[in-house]
Every structure is written in C-alpha cells, then in structure tokens.
Amino acid sequence: MSSGNDLTARARIRDAAIALFTERGIAGATIRDIAQAAGVSSGLLRHHFGSKEGLRDACDEFAMGQIAQIQMRFTESQAVGALAPEAMALQQYLVRSLMDGSPRGSAMFAQAVEHGERWLATTHLEASDPRAYAAVLGAMKMGMFLMRDQLSAVLGEDVGEVPGYLRMIRASVEIFAQPLLTPEQAGQTLKELDRLGDSLTGDERSWRMPSMSKD
Incomplete structure (x- = not known):
C-alpha cells in the first residue's frame, strides 16, 4: 500500500x-521533463505509472472523471463550477489529447459521447x-477549445485565460x-433532410467529405 507521501x-x-x-503534446513531453516539473525522480514516476503511456492513461481517467463530476454538479445545482481555473486546465488537456489523434484519444471521445447519451436520457430534450x-454536441463544445488561437485573435484576448x-x-450560454x-x-428543415436522404443515388451516397487530416 502506498504511503501518504507516495x-x-x-x-x-x-x-x-x-x-x-x-503545453507540448504527448510526444513533446518527456518522462524526465515531467519528473523534473513534479520534483521527483524519473524512477519514482515509473514506479507509480510504469511508462509515459501509463501516465497518460491515468491523466485521461482523472481528467474525464473530474469533468464528469463538474458537469453533474452543474446539472444538479447550476453552480458554475466548470468555470474554475482547474476545470479550464482539464478541458484544455482533454482537447489536446483528442488533437493527438491516437486511439486513446478517440476512445476518450467515444466515452464522452456515451456519457452524453445517458445525460440526454434524463432530460426532456x-x-x-x-x-x-x-x-x-460534444464536438461543438470541443470546437471552442480547438479554435482557441482563432477565437483569441478575433476577440482580442486569450480565451485560455480566465477573462x-x-x-x-458566456457567449455559448447565450447561444444555448x-x-x-x-x-x-x-420542422421544415428536418423534412427536407429526410427528403434529401431518400432521394440520394448510389454515387451520391458514396460521396465522402474531404479529410482534414495532416497525414
């Protein structure tokens, strides 16, 4: 069993x-850098997490759990706990993890969607x-953080900082x-979408949106 110090x-x-x-992405942060920032040895880091991948798994699990708790508290009490600087940092981390494009990031988004489905089932929506x-909805919310630089440029202040x-x-709350x-x-738009879907030919059904991947 780990001690309190551990x-x-x-x-x-x-x-x-x-x-x-x-700050640097998963590939750009080394075990040595992380250990130095935490004030511990690389050996102690490996003792706790095994590897950088194991550490990332722990970070993903922690961040997802904390954000889920914040969202639950907000749903129950409308307390704006999600605006705390700690929550901001976790949201930015989760977005960076998704941007990494790894299977782990994709799995994390899928988990978030499953949470969203369960939440939706409890509402009148x-x-x-x-x-x-x-x-x-999850992609739209993530988009605000993915476009941090662009939003900051047009608003004239860094949306990654508290103000x-x-x-x-505030703008997103007013939109929703x-x-x-x-x-x-x-209703009319939904009917038109249904009509369009029913009228597609085979070639039209096989059309794919061009990839935005950097690969």
Whole structure:
C-alpha cells in the first residue's frame, strides 16, 4: 500500500504531466521533463505509472472523471463550477489529447459521447438520433477549445485565460439559452433532410467529405 507521501507524489506527477501534455503534446513531453516539473525522480514516476503511456492513461481517467463530476454538479445545482481555473486546465488537456489523434484519444471521445447519451436520457430534450445528438454536441463544445488561437485573435484576448474564457463561455450560454430556429423552420428543415436522404443515388451516397487530416 502506498504511503501518504507516495500519494502526494503521484498527484504531483499527474498534475505536472497534465500541464506539460497540454503545453507540448504527448510526444513533446518527456518522462524526465515531467519528473523534473513534479520534483521527483524519473524512477519514482515509473514506479507509480510504469511508462509515459501509463501516465497518460491515468491523466485521461482523472481528467474525464473530474469533468464528469463538474458537469453533474452543474446539472444538479447550476453552480458554475466548470468555470474554475482547474476545470479550464482539464478541458484544455482533454482537447489536446483528442488533437493527438491516437486511439486513446478517440476512445476518450467515444466515452464522452456515451456519457452524453445517458445525460440526454434524463432530460426532456427530444432527439431522433440520441447518439448523433450527443456526439455533435460534444464536438461543438470541443470546437471552442480547438479554435482557441482563432477565437483569441478575433476577440482580442486569450480565451485560455480566465477573462477571455468567461467571455467565451458566456457567449455559448447565450447561444444555448435561445433557439436560433423557430419550431416551423426546424420542422421544415428536418423534412427536407429526410427528403434529401431518400432521394440520394448510389454515387451520391458514396460521396465522402474531404479529410482534414495532416497525414
């Protein structure tokens, strides 16, 4: 069983890894750099996590768990705990992990979508395709963080820092607080989408959106 000091060291290593992984990406943060930032030896880091991949797994699990708790508290009490600087750092880490493009990042997004589906089932919201609803909503929310540089440039302040972050989140709350389409417009659009889907030819059904991959 780990001692209290070991648990404190483990948390310091994890927190240092989250910060460096966010700043440099998974490939750019070395075991030595993380250990140095945490004030421990590389050997102690390996003792706790085994490898950088093991450390990343622990960081992913911790960040996802913390964000899920924050979202649950907000849903239950509407307390704006998600605006705390600690939560901002975790959100930025999760986005960086997704940008890494690894199977682990993809699996993490899939897990987030499953959480979203379960949340959707507890609400009064209507969705003909709950999985697509949860997936697109998650992608839209992540998009704010993926476009941090572009948003910061047009807003004139860094949305990765508290004042800019609050401004960005406030705008998103105002967007979600009011419908952008009337019920009639939404209904007509959905009918047109159904009509379009039914009328597609074989060639049209095989069309694929061009990849945005850097590969």
